[in-house]
Amino acid sequence: MKQKPPLLILTGPTAAGKTRLSVTLARQIGGEIISADSMQVYRHMDIGSAKIRPEEMQGVPHYMIDIADPREPFHIVLFQQYARRFMQDIYSRGHIPILAGGTGFYIQAVLYDIDFTQEEGDPGYRTQLEALCAQKGEAYLHDMLRACDPASAVAIHPHNRKRVIRALEYYRLTGKPISDHNASMRARESSYNACYFVLTDDRARLYERIDQRVEEMMEEGLVEEVRRLKEMGCRQEMVSMQGLGYQQILRYLCGEMTLEEAVRLIKRDTRHFAKRQLTWFRREKDVIWLEQNRFGYDQEKILSYIKEKMQEKGMAGER
Numbered sequence: 001m002k003q004k005p006p007l008l009i010l011t012g013p014t015a016a017g018k019t020r021l022s023v024t025l026a027r028q029i030g031g032e033i034i035s036a037d038s039m040q041v042y043r044h045m046d047i048g049s050a051k052i053r054p055e056e057m058q059g060v061p062h063y064m065i066d067i068a069d070p071r072e073p074f075h076i077v078l079f080q081q082y083a084r085r086f087m088q089d090i091y092s093r094g095h096i097p098i099l100a101g102g103t104g105f106y107i108q109a110v111l112y113d114i115d116f117t118q119e120e121g122d123p124g125y126r127t128q129l130e131a132l133c134a135q136k137g138e139a140y141l142h143d144m145l146r147a148c149d150p151a152s153a154v155a156i157h158p159h160n161r162k163r164v165i166r167a168l169e170y171y172r173l174t175g176k177p178i179s180d181h182n183a184s185m186r187a188r189e190s191s192y193n194a195c196y197f198v199l200t201d202d203r204a205r206l207y208e209r210i211d212q213r214v215e216e217m218m219e220e221g222l223v224e225e226v227r228r229l230k231e232m233g234c235r236q237e238m239v240s241m242q243g244l245g246y247q248q249i250l251r252y253l254c255g256e257m258t259l260e261e262a263v264r265l266i267k268r269d270t271r272h273f274a275k276r277q278l279t280w281f282r283r284e285k286d287v288i289w290l291e292q293n294r295f296g297y298d299q300e301k302i303l304s305y306i307k308e309k310m311q312e313k314g315m316a317g318e319r
Contacts, residue, residue, distance in 0.1 A: 005091055006315045007192035008098045008306075009107055011036065011281065012199035013274035014244075015209040017292070019052050021199060022100035025303060026060040029310070032090045034083055035064040036101030036110075039243040041079070042070040044229060047222045048245035050213065061090075070240035071233055080109045096315065104280040111196070112188045125172050129165045144168060149177035155280060157273065159242060183283075195309055198281045199290045199302075210270045217245060218263060226250055244270050 008031060010022045026033055035041075039049035043066045051065065063086040068074040083099070087110075090097045099107055108114065133141050138158045145164050146153035152167045170178040200206070226249040234241050234250075241250055245266050252262040281287055288309055295301040 004191060004193040005087075006096050006310075006313075007087075007111070007190075007194040008096055008310070008315075009036075009111065009194060009196040010098060010100045010199065011102055011104065011107060011197070012290070013206060013277040014050075014102055014270060015206060015213050015274070016199045016201055018100055018102065018199050019050070019056070021299060021302065022098055023052075023056065023058050023060050024299065025306060026098055027058060028303060029096060029307070030094075031096045031098040032061040032093075033063070033098045033100050034086055034090075035062060036099045036103050036106045037064075038074075038079075038103040038106060039240070039246075040065050040101070041068045041074050042066070042240050043068065044232070045070055045225070045240065045243070045246070047217050047220050047225045048243060048249075050217075068240075070229060071238065073239045075239075076105060076109050079106050080114070083110045102277055104277065104284070108182075108284070111190050111192065111194060113191050114188075122169050122173055126165055126169055129168055130161075133161055133165070138164070141165065141168070149179050151179035152177060155179070155276065157269075157276065159247060159269075161242065162239060193313055193315065194286075195288065195306070195313055195315065196284065196286055197288050197290050197306060197309075199292065200278065201292045205293075206274060207271050210274060211267050214245070214263065214267050214270065223249055223253075223259070227253060244273060 008025075008029075010018055010025065012018050022033055025031060035052075037049065039045060040051045041064055042049070045051070052062065064079070064082060067082065068078075083106075087097045099110060101107075129141060138161055141161070141164050142153060142156075142158035145156070145167055148171050149167055156163045156167060158164065167178045170176075170181065174181075201209075222245060226246055229241070229246070230250060230253055236247065236250055236254070241247055248257075248262040248265045248269070251257055252259050257265075290302055290305070292302070295305070
């Protein structure tokens with residue numbers, strides 16, 4: 001039987017410390033990193049997406065960063081196509097791809113090689129829903145989703161208008177919740193010999209780090225970054241501007257709220273997002289949890305454990 005290619009996944013909630021750990025891991029095992037972050041794909045969006053800086057990469061190749069214009073929509077099919085191509089390049093060099101980031105849907109699409117091409121859409125109904133959203137608001141659409149697909153309503157934030165509409169569209173077309181479809185996709189066997197790690201932390205500590213990160217983003221110039229994007233023509237309805245931090249600051253710049261209120265909402269919504277991320281990862285199968293407090297917050301101990309699990313899977317654990 002043909003041996004499956006190796007794949008490392010390092011994910012977890014926002015602000016858990018994935019970036020630093022992934023770089024150190026890559027250096028130790030000869031890995032190359034593919035970012036699984038739906039916001040870091042966009043150029044000019046560095047501060048709000050907590051994008052890794054070139055000097056932090058320590059010579060480790062990184063992919064799926066700065067590949068899209070924020071004025072153009074970027075979606076799961078594009079991510080999957082890019083990721084497949086980058087992974088083949090990484091394998092050709094005899095290295096291990098490390099899928100690192102917090103967008104669980106992107107990870108799932110690669111891990112289970114989900115075929116999105118067969119999913120038909122209903123442009124007329126989509127237009128209808130978009131008009132309804134403009135008229136009655138995001139919460140109204142989210143309530144519609146909760147009525148037909150409660151599981152998806154829990155997983156998808158009301159502000160994620162694109163995914164809410166997609167879920168409603170899917171239900172209209174098939175008569176079945178998209179959450180059932182996603183569950184069947186997760187039940188598929190992966191094409192890869194994968195180790196799926198979720199880095200996490202004590203909730204209170206994680207929330208404290210989120211609040212601290214938001215304060216640092218403000219100090220680094222998040223308002224100016226969003227102002228430049230606004231001047232470039234980025235608008236609230238664009239996919240890129242739905243990202244945490246960007247939507248709130250843009251609303252402040254449009255005069256809809258004070259800066260103090262925008263910052264408060266970024267912190268609150270990011271904490272809620274981290275909670276939803278953890279809910280998503282708990283539903284995934286064969287996940288290996290890296291609870292940092294159990295390792296005494298010692299990165300070397302975490303790395304040793306990762307390499308031990310890799311060896312159990314038949315992957316090379318050292319460079």
